[in-house]
Amino acid sequence: MAALGRQTGDLVESPRAQVRVLGHDVLALAAFTLFVFTVAAGRLWCGFACPQTVWTLCYVWIERKIEGGRYQRIKLDQAPWSPVKLGKKGFKYLCWAVLALSISITSVGYFTPIAVLLREIAELSVGNRESFAILSLAGASFLFSGVLREQVCLHMCPYARFQSVMFDRDTLIVSYDARRGEPRGGRSRRVDPGARGLGACVDCGLCVRACPTGIDIREGLQYECITCAACVDVCNGVMKTMGYAPDLIRFSSENQDEGVPKPKTHFRLWSYGAVLLAMLGVLTFDLATRVPLGLDIIRDRGRLYRESWDGSVENTYTLRIMNMEQGSRRYAIRAEGEVPLQFSGDREVEIAGGSQVSIPISLMTAPGVQAASNSDVYFTVESVSDPVHTITETSRFLRPAEAGPDSGASAHE
Ligand code: SF4
Ligand code: SF4
Numbered sequence: 340m341a342a343l344g345r346q347t348g349d350l351v352e353s354p355r356a357q358v359r360v361l362g363h364d365v366l367a368l369a370a371f372t373l374f375v376f377t378v379a380a381g382r383l384w385c386g387f388a389c390p391q392t393v394w395t396l397c398y399v400w401i402e403r404k405i406e407g408g409r410y411q412r413i414k415l416d417q418a419p420w421s422p423v424k425l426g427k428k429g430f431k432y433l434c435w436a437v438l439a440l441s442i443s444i445t446s447v448g449y450f451t452p453i454a455v456l457l458r459e460i461a462e463l464s465v466g467n468r469e470s471f472a473i474l475s476l477a478g479a480s481f482l483f484s485g486v487l488r489e490q491v492c493l494h495m496c497p498y499a500r501f502q503s504v505m506f507d508r509d510t511l512i513v514s515y516d517a518r519r520g521e522p523r524g525g526r527s528r529r530v531d532p533g534a535r536g537l538g539a540c541v542d543c544g545l546c547v548r549a550c551p552t553g554i555d556i557r558e559g560l561q562y563e564c565i566t567c568a569a570c571v572d573v574c575n576g577v578m579k580t581m582g583y584a585p586d587l588i589r590f591s592s593e594n595q596d597e598g599v600p601k602p603k604t605h606f607r608l609w610s611y612g613a614v615l616l617a618m619l620g621v622l623t624f625d626l627a628t629r630v631p632l633g634l635d636i637i638r639d640r641g642r643l644y645r646e647s648w649d650g651s652v653e654n655t656y657t658l659r660i661m662n663m664e665q666g667s668r669r670y671a672i673r674a675e676g677e678v679p680l681q682f683s684g685d686r687e688v689e690i691a692g693g694s695q696v697s698i699p700i701s702l703m704t705a706p707g708v709q710a711a712s713n714s715d716v717y718f719t720v721e722s723v724s725d726p727v728h729t730i731t732e733t734s735r736f737l738r739p740a741e742a743g744p745d746s747g748a749s750a751h752e
Contacts, residue, residue, distance in 0.1 A: 364622040371615040377505040378608045381512045385498065385565035391491055392565060394442065394484035395551065398435055405431045409548055435485045436477070443476035489552040492565055499562050508593040509605055513566050515557045515588050516596065523557070528581055539587050543577055546570035546588060556588055633661030633695070634720050636734040644737045649706040652738040658698045660720055662690040669723040672698065676716040676736050678708050687723065702736060712740040
């Protein structure tokens with residue numbers, strides 16, 4: 340069989356199986372990419388790529404623009420309700436709602452053409468499925484990123500819980516240089532900390548206030564730290580104001596903090612990297628050998644077989660053929676059974692790109708042919724212009740048990 344693709348016995352894997360295999364490859368690849376980046380550089384995903392973090396920053400930015408900085412927000416929250424407070428809170432929630440809707444409409448636009456979706460929204464004629472998806476996604480974004488924020492990272496996200504399994508002493512983390520910072524204590528810029536027996540930390544508390552998960556990084560590595568580096572930036576600002584060297588809080592590893600030299604080989608990192616490369620190879624192979632053609636065979640459920648007066652037996656099927664390419668293609672159809680079968684139906688079909696057609700086919704044995712009551716039949720669909728685009732699927736050919744030597748077999752599925 341001139342087939343390009345992974346084969347099971349004589350059969351090319353079905354498109355659903357191919358998509359499933361590709362899905363597994365992509366998931367495994369994503370998992371190992373996460374492992375490699377986590378071992379090498381800590382929770383980069385959480386701090387810089389996770390949609391929850393990115394969207395939370397957008398919601399916080401809106402809040403800061405409308406309600407002001409941390410102290411102004413606390414003051415506003417504690418103040419009694421007034422037209423000013425009502426106006427600020429109402430405007431904030433309105434802006435949040437617009438942001439949430441824009442996020443959800445963009446997301447749904449990946450599955451429904453965005454131009455069509457926007458026109459339907461403008462005409463208030465959005466379908467039920469899209470309406471449900473838009474409203475539920477917008478609600479989730481508003482609730483998780485706007486209202487709950489870091490609570491999602493702390494109490495709902497499973498990744499925070501198993502990150503420690505991936506960390507080792509050479510993993511890059513955000514850490515506080517306690518040897519340089521302690522003993523901490525307030526002082527004026529003119530005071531020499533050495534003369535007062537103080538470290539570089541002025542105990543201003545800005546790193547704690549800047550932290551989206553509300554932790555104090557000076558207490559050491561904590562699972563709540565999402566490596567966003569907000570504390571690094573704010574502390575560097577303090578160091579600059581005080582005229583001290585930067586990087587009291589910085590990216591480093593536990594070994595680096597303790598002055599242990601960096602190992603020449605980072606075994607865990609190289610192991611994950613090797614598996615990642617292997618997964619990439621497997622994904623590339625699966626993509627290269629994918630057959631962009633699908634075939635489903637549906638037997639006539641109403642009648643298992645039809646027997647003629649001369650002893651011939653007929654089975655009917657519907658072939659659903661999917662062209663998963665961009666352009667249209669012409670396909671030839673053939674069927675082979677364990678006994679010779681007469682083919683009745685279209686032998687060729689033209690299918691537009693990205694669409695499918697259903698073709699009724701019937702197969703018939705010649706009169707007097709002896710065969711099993713239940714035997715395999717193979718349908719092959721092959722591109723006329725490019726025979727490597729071929730797919731074969733199997734089905735059953737049924738006949739009355741008493742008509743063949745295999746009289747014990749049932750004619751019913
Ligand atoms: S921002 Fe820097 S100086 Fe201020 S408390 Fe935090 S570590 Fe100390
Ligand atoms: S400790 Fe620093 S890096 Fe970690 S989450 Fe808080 S601000 Fe971000």
